[in-house]
Amino acid sequence: MAYDVEKIRAQYPALSDGRAWLDGAAGTQVPQAVIDAVADAYRIGVSNQGGPYESSRRAGGIVAEARAAVADLVGAPDPACVVFGPSMTALTYRFASVLAAGWRPGDEVVVTRLDHDANFRPWVQAARRAGATVRVADIDPDTGELSANDVVELIGDRTRLVAVTAASNLLGIMPDLPRITERAAEAGALSYVDGVQHCPHARVRIRELGADLYATSAYKWAGPHLAAVVAADHWTLETLHPDKLAPSPDTVPDRFELGTNSFEAMAGVTAAVRHLAELDSDSDGSRVDKLDTSRRAVIAHEEALRRMLFEGLDALGGVKRYGPKSGDCTPTAFFTVRGLSPSVVADKLAARGVNVSHGHSYAWETVDALGLGPEGGVRASLSHYSTAEDVRRLLEALGELTG
The missing domain is CATH 3.90.1150.10 (Aspartate Aminotransferase, domain 1)
Incomplete structure (x- = not known):
């Protein structure tokens, strides 16, 4: 090492x-390399995507590179599994809105008290609007620890979503995520995992975690203020149809992203992942x-x-x-x-x-x-x-x- x-x-x-x-x-x-990447995007010049000129093609390349970089960072199977947004909170509300459209009275959503409110409140509010039941897993009042057993016991045949953190932003606790997500999958429920505090401190492979959707924020790992929700399988995104403008793309993952992308921030994301890959000077091979x-x-x-x-x-x-x-x-x-x-x-x-x-x-x-x-x-x-x-x-x- x-x-x-x-x-x-x-x-x-x-x-x-x-x-x-x-x-x-x-x-x-942020390191100088990220600062330079953001500045260079402005300095060289980018135009909105879809134009028949170099600055527009440059923007498209920046977006593609950023998706590929995040996919490598978290072990996603395809860059098309990466959805970008301004913050994890904004993206979670986006996904809560589209997922809750399929919930009905009697359906259930499981959340935990170990989570950041961004992986608690959006699901509670969406469930209440849909008439679904919210089931809350508590934590040990002395240690703050979340027992996987306590979460698993709440998951049943009517569970539609399990929202759980991979690492507490307050206590650092990392619950037994694979056990929880495995039970969610058995019940036919989606798992939405808050990886914001997990990703900076772990080797992430979302399929090993069992997460269907994994959220991360670049500014927690030396990048700019940009977040991503990453699907473990491209098909998960294909089955979801968020509200969008009529002329905006209906392809995945573009249909989840509202408005013009932050091209300069995406350039910074790619630079941040490159920086993380080079923290050990003996690292070699692919990214x-x-x-x-x-x-x-x-x-x-x-x-x-x-x-x-x-x-x-x-x-x-x-x-x-x-x-x-x-x-x-x-x-x-x-x-x-x-x-x-x-x-x-x-x-x-x-x-x-x-x-x-x-x-x-x-x-x-x-x-x-x-x-x-x-x-x-x-x-x-x-x-x-x-x-x-x-x-x-x-x-x-x-x-x-x-x-």
Whole structure:
């Protein structure tokens, strides 16, 4: 493994400010290669698709390259399985609308309290409009863990959709997704998997996960603000017919994308995937091969830092960490500090050069299940460019606050 974190960090202009950027779960910074790709799309010039001239053909090429890049990143069988949109929230509402058109009273939808509200509320609202029943899988109020058994028990013959996260954006918990999606498939239900916090920290193969539809956001893995929902099978998209303008394309995946594509952001997506594939300098072969090598290196790097972070937080008096004690999870820590509100903690850490998030982070159901309420807690999240020094700075700053 040839993973040189300092060499990687040198490619990120924002990281030169000397701060500890421990807010990757809210959005990562971007490397120069992504900045250049976005700027070049503007500089060289692109026109809307469908024109008989070079700038229009260039736009079509950018879209095709971005679909292929995301397909490689998540293990989709075909670039045509990739649907782009401005955010995971917007895309989920889009898919909830089209899927709910086929739901009837008596049908059931399964959601979980571990999920970001973007993979909870759209389905609840769509189900209620359709007269379908919503069944909610709860989490352990002490650890936040989601039992696959608790989800599976809710899936029955009338289940039409199971919405579940691959990794909690708040607690880092990674539930037993294959078990859940296998049961959904047995029941004839579609599985919609929120991979926004999963994709940056894992080697993703959506068919191995069993996901019918997998959502990811590029700005969580060093790309621009653009999201994608990826189907495990092209046929899944072929069976869905969203509302669209009469003259807009009726082909898949174009019919799911509203209006003109963000060509410059798509150029950035391709550059971001290329960057991720080259994080391990020994990576070789096809882009998929390089991604496999680099993802393994990232996982090993982040796991070492995660252990350091969790052990350090657990050793601090006055700090309560929520989430798993062991098992698979992303390098995300969620905690409170006795006697200080989360916003005050975040302010004091920011003054010490440490960037962390605070609040509920849109995990609305999760913070409620943990008994924390809307003010939530503090979230420190590591990225592929995080270092042991970043973790030490956080722990030392918290030690000053609690000492």
